Structures are given as structure tokens and as C-alpha cells.
Amino acid sequence: MTDFPTNQLRSLTELQAFDVMIAFLESYWQMHGKSSDDIANLLSDVSRNIWANGSPGDPASWSDWQNAVSSVLDTTSS
DSSP states (O other): OOOOOOOOOOOOOOOHHHHHHHHHHHHHHHHHTTHHHHHHHHHHHHHHSSSSSSOOTTTTTHHHHHHHHHHHHHHHHO
């Protein structure tokens, strides 16, 4: 295993980070045989392929995401 690259981290917008989270979850779900209904439900909720405007399948998931981003940024910036 390689060391965690703390000096090589890239910046992402909130939307890019949201899309990365979706890609990570999809990959994890597929690698584990698509056996988790919980992950499948979460992927459905956050999918940006449902609505024409690209918003998540469950619009509340975007505000949940923004709250999570804020909590991490508040923790790391203090």
C-alpha cells in the first residue's frame, strides 16, 4: 500500500466531489457483487441521471451533501 498523498491532493467543487462520491459508491457496489440493497437505494437517491436538470433523484440528498461538506470544512478549517 502506498502512503496517503497529503501533499498531492487536488481541489474539487462540491458538485465534482458529489460525482466522485457516486462513482466511488458505484465501483464499491459493483466490486462486491451488487449485493447491498442499502447502497443500491443510496445510489438511486443520489443519481444525477434521473432529472433533466441533473439534480439528484432525491432532491433532499443534495442538501444532505451540502451539510456534510460544511461539517467537514468547519472541522478542517478550525
